[in-house]
Amino acid sequence: MRYADDPWAVGLMSPTAHVIASAATSVAFYGVTRSIPGTIMCFLSGIFIDIDHLFDLWWHKKRLTFSYKELLYYCELSPDGKLMLAFHSYELFVLLWALVILGKWGLFWWGLMVGATVHIILDQIYNPVRPSTYFFIYRWKNGFSKECFFPPGQLPGSQRTK
Secondary structure, three states: OOOOOOHHHOOOOOHHHHHHHHHHHHHHHHHHHOOHHHHHHHHHHHHHOOHHHHHHHHHHHOOOOOOHHHHHHHHHHOOOOEOOOOOOOHHHHHHHHHHHHHOOOOHHHHHHHHHHHHHHHHHHHHOOOOOOOOOHHHHHHOOOEHHHOOOOOOOOOOOOOO
16 A cells, blocks of 8 residues: 555555566567567656646646655645646547557557556556546546545545555
């Protein structure tokens, strides 16, 4: 579970875990496709899909930071603010996968989608959030409140179980 006193232990899908998962996914992608551009996109998208966390901080606090600790505090521990997480959206993924498949887009785009898809699946499995969290429409209907992310008793700023 999450530890409020150790920002690197919050959730199981830390940046390090995403880098490791993206590296493994990229190796597999390269093994299947032999596409260097697709493999690079697979790796990068599996990590940098999280840039939407920066957008949320800017949207609600009108500032940007590249401090992981500050960003983590805002997204995971602070009770104030909202989370849109525009790129963490099953609806967006359905649309993009349809475009990639039906549009017969190249391996560059396949790599981007494979990396990002693995990222969001791992987030859903390993981050202790509600099952509907990664549906954009659900978050929108709930005003992008942090309460729609976390199960009861797990709200940001509350005492979390270890």
